[in-house]
Amino acid sequence: MPEGTFTISASATDFATKSQSVTLTPGETEPVNFSLSSNPASLSGIVIDAQTKAPLAGALVEVFIVGTTIPVKSTLTDANGQYLVSGLLKAEYRVVISADNYGSQPFRVVLAPGERETLNAALQPNPATIQGRVIDAQTGNPIRGAGVVTVITGSGIIVASAKTDLNGNYIISGLAPGSYDVVFSADNFAAHTSTVN
The missing domain is CATH 2.60.40.10 (Immunoglobulins)
Structure with a gap:
């Protein structure tokens, strides 16, 4: 790998994803260990056009731990405007849902272990x-x-x-x-x- 600062994520089925930052210098070997928690939380919902109420395919859903600027998870909505983000740790998150030619919609949510939270978004066109x-x-x-x-x-x-x-x-x-x-x-x-x- 080249030198620089990287975010490394580890994930497994039925475990919450965890991320760490690491800075590498030339010739360095850096050990990065992870301890994953079971019983993760998840977010799901539907994204629609606020005016026409039509579902928005390909809308971007980004999940950030509050206070950070790099998403721990992201996904796109399917043809029906639906999305699912799983493998989330117990934490407070900032969720930003956006799409091309639409205004973004932010949310703030606190997730408990195993929680299944629904966040639906109605995005305004012509941002x-x-x-x-x-x-x-x-x-x-x-x-x-x-x-x-x-x-x-x-x-x-x-x-x-x-x-x-x-x-x-x-x-x-x-x-x-x-x-x-x-x-x-x-x-x-x-x-x-x-x-x-």
């Missing part, structure tokens, strides 16, 4: 986009590549996040209509929050 530039308030220079823009719903669920490019620009698309808090942050700078409708 909105937030874009802009992040600059140093004192110098006016762009904050390059280190600025983080986070979009949060009124209930506190993170919907999306992005980093600034080399010119300090960012773009976040696929947002359903609504009101959001947009948090701008970067190392060695005070965070700034704006509300966007």
Whole structure:
């Protein structure tokens, strides 16, 4: 494997999937052991168009442990708009359901061992986009590549996040209509929050 940081997941039938991060250097051999818990939880549901009520095939369902940005599980809906995500540990999760040309819908759910939770989503077509530039308030220079823009719903669920490019620009698309808090942050700078409708 090349050097770098990787997320490694282990899974088995009737056991919860577990992930670990590991950073590899040239020539290194890194042992990564897993202890899997039995009696996993699962999520299932149906994803539809909010206007026509038609099922959405190929919608993306991503499951994140709260506070992380790499999904522990993801899947696509079938031809009937249905999905199943199994093998989940007891934990609090952020679930984001999205589809091309639709706004994403976030959920926050706490799963117990063996729980079978149903999350249905009705996605709004023609999603909105937030874009802009992040600059140093004192110098006016762009904050390059280190600025983080986070979009949060009124209930506190993170919907999306992005980093600034080399010119300090960012773009976040696929947002359903609504009101959001947009948090701008970067190392060695005070965070700034704006509300966007």
